[in-house]
Amino acid sequence: MVAEVATAYLVLAADQERLKLAHDTLASQRDSYRLTLRSYELGASSGLERAQAQTTVDAARADVAGFSAQVAQDLNALTLIVGAPIPDELLPQGTPDLLTVFTDLPAGVPSQVLQQRPDVLQAERTLQAAQADIGAARAAFFPSISLTGSFGKASADLGSLFGSNALTWSFLPTISLPIFDAGLRRANLEVSEAMRDIAVAGYEKAIQTAFREVADALAARSTLNDQLEARQSLVDATVLSQRLSNALYRNGVSSYLELLDAQRSLYSAQQGLISVRLALLSNRVTVYRVLGGGWRDAALAGERVPGSSPSSLPAR
Secondary structure (H helix, E strand, O other), X not given: OHHHHHHHHHHHHHHHHHHHHHXXXXXXXXXXXXXXXXXXXXXXXXXXXXXXXXXXXXXXXXXHHHHHHHHHHHHHHXXXXXXXXXXXXXXXXXXXXXXXXXXXXXXXXXXXXXXXXXHHHHHHHHHHHOOEOHHHHHHHHOOOOEOEOHHHOEOHHHHHOOXXXXXXXXXXXOOOOOOEOOOOOOOOOHHHHHHHHXXXXXXXHHHHHHHHHHHHHHHHHHHHHHHHHHHHHHHHXXXXXXXXXXXXXXXXXXXXXXXXXHHHHHHHHHHHHXXXXXXXXXXXXXXXXXXXXXXXXXXXXXXXXXXXXXXXXXXX
C-alpha cells in the first residue's frame, strides 16, 4: 500500500510538471506566432513560415489539453488509493523537489530484511502448516549476504547469486538440515509427503523471487543517476541551441524551420528529463517495496523487523 500510494503520487507529480511545461511552451509558441504573423503581414516572411508557426501553437494546445486530463485522472487514482480527498498542501509540486525526499540506501543491507516480505512470510506459514522447522528451512535455503555495496548499488554477492546466466539461481544449500519433524502423525501418507514437497518448492521460489527482484531494482538504480545527468546536460545544451537559433532567426540569418527544429528538440529533451526523474523516483519506491520496507532497523539488527512507516522509504 505504501508503494502504491508513493507511485501514484510520483506519477501525479510528473504529469503536473509535464502540464506546466506544456503551458510554458504554449505561451512561448503564441509569442513566436504573433511575431511571425506580424512579419508575414509586413511581407518579411512567407506563408509557409506562418503556417509552421500555427502548427506549433496547435500542437502545444493539444498537449495542454492532454496533460490536463492526465493530471485529473492521476489525482482521481491517488484519491482512490488513499481513500479520502487530499488537501492541496499535500499535493506534489513537480518532481525536482522530490529528489531529496528519500533517504540514502547504505552499503551492507543484510539479506535477512527479505524475510519480512509478505510473499516470503506466506511461504513460511505454509511450511509451518506442513510441520516444518522454519529456522532449519531458513538456514538451508536462505542466502545470508549483503544486498548492497558502495553507494547503495547491488553487491557482488547479490550479483553472483544468479551466475553467468541472469536467469539461473546459483545458490544451493551448503548444509543439510531436517526441516520437518519426524512426521509422527502423517509422514507415511503420500498426500502429506506431496504437500510438504509443494510447500518446500513454494518457499524456495519465494526466496528466489525476492532476491531476483532486489537484484533487478538495484541494477536499474545504478544507471538511472547517469541517465539523469545525461538528460540534464542535454536540456542545458538544447536551451542554448534554442536561444542561438532564436537570435539568428530574429536577425534574418537563419530560417524559421531551423528555429522550429530547435524548439522541438528542447521540448523533447525537457519531456525526456521529466520521464527519467520519474523513473529514478519510481525505482526508489521499487527498492523499498522489494526489500519489504523497514530496512533501517533490519540493517542495524541483522534480523527481521516488523513493517515500518512510509518515512523509511529508501532512496539514492
